Amino acid sequence: MKNVMNSKEYEKFIQSKMPKPKTLKNCIMAFIVGGLFSDLGQLITDVFKKNEFNADQTAAGTAIILVFLGALLTGVGIYDRLGKFAGAGSIVPITGFANSIVSPAMEFKREGFVFGVGARMFTVAGPVLIYGISTSIIIGIIHYLFF
Amino acid sequence: MMDYIKAFIVGGIICVIGQLLMDHTKLTPARILVLFVTAGVILQGLGLYQKLVDIGGAGATVPLPGFGYALAKGAIKEVKEAGLIGAFTGGIKATSGGIAGAVFFGYIASVVFSPKTKK
Numbered sequence: 001m002k003n004v005m006n007s008k009e010y011e012k013f014i015q016s017k018m019p020k021p022k023t024l025k026n027c028i029m030a031f032i033v034g035g036l037f038s039d040l041g042q043l044i045t046d047v048f049k050k051n052e053f054n055a056d057q058t059a060a061g062t063a064i065i066l067v068f069l070g071a072l073l074t075g076v077g078i079y080d081r082l083g084k085f086a087g088a089g090s091i092v093p094i095t096g097f098a099n100s101i102v103s104p105a106m107e108f109k110r111e112g113f114v115f116g117v118g119a120r121m122f123t124v125a126g127p128v129l130i131y132g133i134s135t136s137i138i139i140g141i142i143h144y145l146f147f
Numbered sequence: 148m149m150d151y152i153k154a155f156i157v158g159g160i161i162c163v164i165g166q167l168l169m170d171h172t173k174l175t176p177a178r179i180l181v182l183f184v185t186a187g188v189i190l191q192g193l194g195l196y197q198k199l200v201d202i203g204g205a206g207a208t209v210p211l212p213g214f215g216y217a218l219a220k221g222a223i224k225e226v227k228e229a230g231l232i233g234a235f236t237g238g239i240k241a242t243s244g245g246i247a248g249a250v251f252f253g254y255i256a257s258v259v260f261s262p263k264t265k266k
Contacts, residue, residue, distance in 0.1 A: 023170050026166050026170055027163045027166050029166075030165065033162070034159045034163070034210065035155035035158050035159035038154045038155055038157065038206040038210070040209075041154070041209035042150060042204055043151075045205050060243070060245065061244065062209075063245030066209065067253070068252045071249070071252040072256060076260065077260075080263075088162045088165030088179070091169075091179070092162045092179070093162070093209050093210050093211070094209055094213070094245065096180070096211070097180065097249060098253055101249055101253035101257070102253050102260075105253065106257050113258070118254075121250070124177040127177065127180075127181050128180050131181050132187075132188055132214065132218050135192075135215070135218075136188045136218035136221070137222065137235055137238065139188055139189070139192035139222055140219075140223060140225070140226045144226045144230065
C-alpha cells in the first residue's frame with residue numbers, strides 16, 4: 001500500500017481529530033470554583049480576625065483549615081470529582097496542594113507506609129516545596145546583600 | 148461584602164491563568180503548581196504580590212502563588228530582623244502552619260481513606 005500522506009499532512013490530520021479543549025467553559029468553571037475557594041479562605045480569615053488572632057496566626061490558621069479540608073475532601077473522594085469539571089479551579093488553590101499530597105499517597109498505600117504513603121505524599125508537594133523554598137532563600141539573600 | 152467580591156475575582160482570575168496554561172501548553176498540573184509558587188516568590192521579591200494581596204485578600208493568598216508570597220515575605224522580613232540566617236529561617240517560619248498541616252492531615256487522610264474506584 002502506498003503512503004498517501006506525508007508527515008506534515010498526517011500531523012494536521014491527527015490534530016484535527018484530537019479533542020479540542022473547551023477553553024471557555026473550562027475557564028468559567030475554573031474562575032467560579034477558584035473564586036469560591038478564595039471566598040471560603042476569606043471567610044475563615046475574617047473569623048480568625050474577629051476572634052483577635054494576629055495577622056500571622058490568622059494566615060497560618062486559614063492555611064491549616066484549608067489544607068485540612070483539601071485532605072479530607074480528597075480522602076472521601078469528593079475533591080477528585082470536583083477536579084473533573086473545575087480543572088485549575090481545584091488545582092491552584094491551597095486545597096489542591098493538599099489534594100496533590102493525599103491522592104498519590106492513597107493510591108500507593110499498598111507499597112507500604114514508608115515508600116508508599118511516605119514517599120508518594122511528596123510526588124508533587126516535594127517539587128513545590130523545593131522550588132518555592134529555594135527561591136525564597138535566594139530572594140532573602142538578595143535582600144540581605146542589596147537592600 | 149466587597150472583600151468577598153474582590154477575593155472571588157482575584158482568586159478566580161489566578162485559576163483561569165492556570166486553566167489557560169493547562170489547555171494551551173503542555174504543562175502538567177504539577178509543573179503549573181511549581182511555576183505558580185515560584186512566580187509568587189519572585190513577584191513578592193520584587194514587592195509586587197503584596198499589591199495583589201491588598202486588593203484581593205484571600206483571593207491572592209489562597210491560590211498557590213500566595214504560598215510563594217508568604218515564603219518570600221517571611222524570608223525578607225526575617226532578613227531585616229536577623230540578617231543572613233533569616234533568609235533560611237523566615238520563609239519556612241511564615242509558612243510552617245500550612246506545611247505542617249499539609250504533612251499531618253495529608254498523612255492521616257492517606258492512611259485512613261482508600262481511593263474510590265474510578266468510573
